[in-house]
Amino acid sequence: MIIIFNGEEKMVEKLKMYIDGEWVDSVSGETFEVKSPATGQVLAVLPKATVEDVKRAIDAAEEAQKRILALSIPERVKLAYKVAELIKPNIEQHARELTLEQGKPIRESRAEVEDVIPNITWNAEDLKRLETPVLRGYANPDMMYIVTREPLGVVGIITPWNYPWLMPAEYVMQAIICGNSVVYKPASYTPISAVRFVEYLVKAGVPKGVINLVTGPGEVVGQELARNEKVNGLLLVGETTTGEQVAKVAGVKKVTLELGGNGPMIVMDDANIEKAVEDAAFGCYNNAGQVCCATERILVHEKVHDKFVRMLVERTKKVKLGDPLKEDTDLGPMNNEPVVQKVERHIKDAVSKGAKILFGGKRAEGFPTKLYFEPTVIDNVTPDMLINKEETFGPVAPILTFSSIDEAIEIANGTPYGLSSAIHTKDLNTAFYFAEKLKTGQVVINGPVLLWDYHHPWVGVKKSGIGAVGGKWTLEAFTQLKTILLRIAKP
Ligand code: NAD
Numbered sequence: 001m002i003i004i005f006n007g008e009e010k011m012v013e014k015l016k017m018y019i020d021g022e023w024v025d026s027v028s029g030e031t032f033e034v035k036s037p038a039t040g041q042v043l044a045v046l047p048k049a050t051v052e053d054v055k056r057a058i059d060a061a062e063e064a065q066k067r068i069l070a071l072s073i074p075e076r077v078k079l080a081y082k083v084a085e086l087i088k089p090n091i092e093q094h095a096r097e098l099t100l101e102q103g104k105p106i107r108e109s110r111a112e113v114e115d116v117i118p119n120i121t122w123n124a125e126d127l128k129r130l131e132t133p134v135l136r137g138y139a140n141p142d143m144m145y146i147v148t149r150e151p152l153g154v155v156g157i158i159t160p161w162n163y164p165w166l167m168p169a170e171y172v173m174q175a176i177i178c179g180n181s182v183v184y185k186p187a188s189y190t191p192i193s194a195v196r197f198v199e200y201l202v203k204a205g206v207p208k209g210v211i212n213l214v215t216g217p218g219e220v221v222g223q224e225l226a227r228n229e230k231v232n233g234l235l236l237v238g239e240t241t242t243g244e245q246v247a248k249v250a251g252v253k254k255v256t257l258e259l260g261g262n263g264p265m266i267v268m269d270d271a272n273i274e275k276a277v278e279d280a281a282f283g284c285y286n287n288a289g290q291v292c293c294a295t296e297r298i299l300v301h302e303k304v305h306d307k308f309v310r311m312l313v314e315r316t317k318k319v320k321l322g323d324p325l326k327e328d329t330d331l332g333p334m335n336n337e338p339v340v341q342k343v344e345r346h347i348k349d350a351v352s353k354g355a356k357i358l359f360g361g362k363r364a365e366g367f368p369t370k371l372y373f374e375p376t377v378i379d380n381v382t383p384d385m386l387i388n389k390e391e392t393f394g395p396v397a398p399i400l401t402f403s404s405i406d407e408a409i410e411i412a413n414g415t416p417y418g419l420s421s422a423i424h425t426k427d428l429n430t431a432f433y434f435a436e437k438l439k440t441g442q443v444v445i446n447g448p449v450l451l452w453d454y455h456h457p458w459v460g461v462k463k464s465g466i467g468a469v470g471g472k473w474t475l476e477a478f479t480q481l482k483t484i485l486l487r488i489a490k491p
Contacts, residue, residue, distance in 0.1 A: 013044040015195045017215050019053065020060035021208030026216070027052050034192055037103035037333040038324050040369045044192050049216035054183070054224040057212035061154045061181035062230050064209025068181055069151070071207070073127060076177040080124035082204040083173060084117045094165065094196060096325065101192050102164055103333040103371065104287050105324045116169035116197075122454045123174045126472045132481070144486045149479040151179030152233035152254055156225035158185045158218070158246070160238045161335055162290045164193035170474065171235055172197070172211070178478040180233065181210045185222055187238075189336050191215045218242065226250045233478060237292075240391075240417070240463045247466075256467035256477045259460055260391040261292045261419030263449035264412035266402075266434060269303040271424035272446070277311045279422065279448035284397040285319050285375050286450055288334045292464075293420035295397070295449045297381070297388055299411055302403045309358065309399060312377055316359050316397065319375040331395055333371035340371055343394030346387040347378065350398065355387070356380045360395075383411050391417065405433070413439045418461035422449045441465075 014031075016023035025031075026047035033042045047053075071079070087094070095109040102109070130149060137143030155175045159167035168184065175182050186194035198213045214221050218238075226234055226246040233254040236246050243257040265283065267276045283295025300308045324332030334340050340363065347361055360374030373395055381388055381398040388400060388411070402408040412421060422444040423434040435443040441459030444451045452458070455471030469477055 012042050013192075015044050015046050015192065015215075017047050017049060017053065017057075018195075018198050018202065018211065018213040019057045020063075020212065026050055027056075032188060032216070034101065034189070036100045037335050037369055037371045038100055043101060046188075046191050046195075046215045049214045049221050051220060051224045053216070054214055054221050055228070057183045057214050058154060058156075058225070058228050058230050060209040061183050061212055064181040064207060065153060067207035068176065068179055068210045073177075076179070077124045077127060079204055079206060080120050080173050080177050083200050084120045086200045086203055087113070087116055094193070097196070098165055098193055099324045099332065101190050102161065103324055103335050105329045105332045106327060108287060109324075112163060113165050116165055118454055119166065119169040120173050122471070123474060124177060126455070126475055127177050130472060130475055142487055142489055144488055146484040146486060148482050148484065149178075149476070150482050151479055153180060154183065154231050155180040155233040155235065155478060156183050156185070156228075156231045158222045158225060158234070158236045158238065159187060159194075161187035161189040162287060162292070164190035165197065167237060168194060168197045170469070171237075173201070174474045175233075175235075175478045176201075176206060176210060178475055180478055181212075183212045183214060183225055183231070185214050185216075185218075185225060188215065188217060222246065223249060229253075235469075235477065243463075243465070254477075254480065256469065257460070257465045258292070258458070258469060259419075259463060259465045260417055261294070261460070261464055262296045262389075262391050262415045262417035263293055263420045263422070263440070264297045264299055264438075265295045265422040265449050266408050266412060266424065267298065267300045267304060267308055268423070268425035268427070268430060269301040270426045270430075271301075271304065272426070273304060273308055273311060275446065276424040277308060277315050279424070280312060280397060281315045281319070283422075283448040283450040285316075285331055285395045288331055288373065289395040290335060290339065290393050291450055293450045293452065294393070295422075296392055297412075298397055298399045299402050299408050300399055301408075302401050305399075305401050309377070309379055312397060312399075313359050316375045316377050319395075321364055321372060321374060331375055333367065333369055334373050334394060335371070337371065339393055340373060343373060343392055343396060346385075346390065346392045346394075347376070347396070349386040350378055350381055353382065353385050354380055355382070355385060355398070383414055389415055405430070409434070409437045413437075416463040419464040420444065420449045420451070422447060422451075441468075 360376035
């Protein structure tokens with residue numbers, strides 16, 4: 001089959017998994033297709049792994065432990081830098097492919113692939129400086145406790161489709177430089193980027209068996225990774241329901257879960273409304289709202305409600321929905337049919353309970369696929385609506401109104417999620433009061449809910465996750481503490 005890529009004719013690629021140092025098919029010979037949400041074309045065909053394939057990858061990773069541990073920390077840091085260097089000249093090519101595979105606008109794809117470089121190199125630097133304490137004995141005054149960190153062993157990494165380049169760049173290389181061997185399972189909507197990423201690791205010289213890539217359904221590949229007793233550490237980034245399924249079978253292994261969000265943005269009556277509108281639009285429409293820390297809900301003080309809503313609608317009218325490969329496109333298609341159906345379900349539920357669509361609200365016509373969704377502003381949202389209670393994950397700005405600080409806090413905290421939130425106010429005391437009361441892993445003051453950097457802790461509370469990642473915390477997630485107890489006595 002022929003497809004058009006970057007204006008040229010190209011065969012549909014038949015890609016492989018990477019197990020024990022070789023590019024392989026599934027033992028079953030079964031495959032699955034990856035279709036572009038932007039064009040509807042089949043981009044590639046990949047192996048559909050079986051449990052047997054996953055077990056083979058886990059065994060290879062176990063065997064390869066000695067190979068990664070044979071490398072000193074400076075040698076592992078060098079590997080990380082080599083991967084980053086190899087990727088650097090090819091950012092544009094990968095960005096275009098990412099846009100075709102995931103659907104996000106080319107400017108966002110470029111930023112995502114560019115971000116791979118600092119993610120890897122910052123963590124390599126963090127590893128150089130990873131500190132652990134030395135403690136003096138208290139109950140045992142002649143003892144000194146030397147605390148160190150050791151790798152976990154075999155680590156399983158399961159990632160979602162919303163950031164197909166950033167996810168492995170945040171976790172896969174980091175697990176390896178910590179001295180683990182990895183079995184990596186990307187989302188089945190976006191495995192092409194994962195193959196490209198792993199190709200760089202292989203090229204850079206990551207030893208045989210230390211990186212294994214297994215593609216296929218979460219219920220098979222992901223579940224086996226979670227369940228298998230030879231896997232010592234597991235990191236899943238995905239939906240809360242998936243996290244619950246993984247936690248049920250994971251048994252006694254170190255599990256880090258980075259799950260869904262339902263980020264509230266609170267706009268007080270003294271807020272800078274222009275800035276709040278800009279941040280709301282960014283958080284709602286970036287990556288078509290398919291971001292764990294998207295602005296999922298906007299809580300606006302009744303005194304500034306009308307002004308805020310008017311300005312947000314005007315701002316939303318300027319969001320250009322279109323071909324994601326065009327430079328001036330702000331909003332591309334959503335990634336897949338189930339996620340669009342979820343958005344439709346939430347909007348329908350809200351409207352049936354009295355919410356009002358002020359702009360957008362439906363799939364857009366005239367595009368190559370049915371995954372293009374209009375940027376949407378929906379007002380009169382109330383706490384009982386699905387759009388407030390659950391993660392919507394679409395280009396939607398739902399507006400709720402409040403009249404007191406207590407009410408805003410109650411609405412914001414009234415969902416099972418707790419990832420990121422934002423408060424807009426000019427009053428320092430109000431800002432810090434909200435910062436203390438909001439039950440989210442991070443609270444942004446006068447900025448978008450969608451805010452993230454390389455080196456601060458990323459924590460989901462309540463049903464948004466278990467454990468921390470980001471900067472040195474990622475390295476901590478992939479290592480365990482060990483204490484050497486030293487007796488110092490007069491010789
Ligand atoms: P998902 O949970 O459907 O899939 C995530 C990964 O888990 C995929 O690789 C999938 O194949 C696999 N999987 C699915 N079912 C599984 C099972 N039963 N056992 C093991 N693995 C299984 O999530 P998604 O739709 O790909 O991604 C969107 C979700 O990810 C959103 O909820 C978003 O908020 C969340 N997310 C969270 C963060 C964070 O840092 N907290 C970052 C990005 C995305």
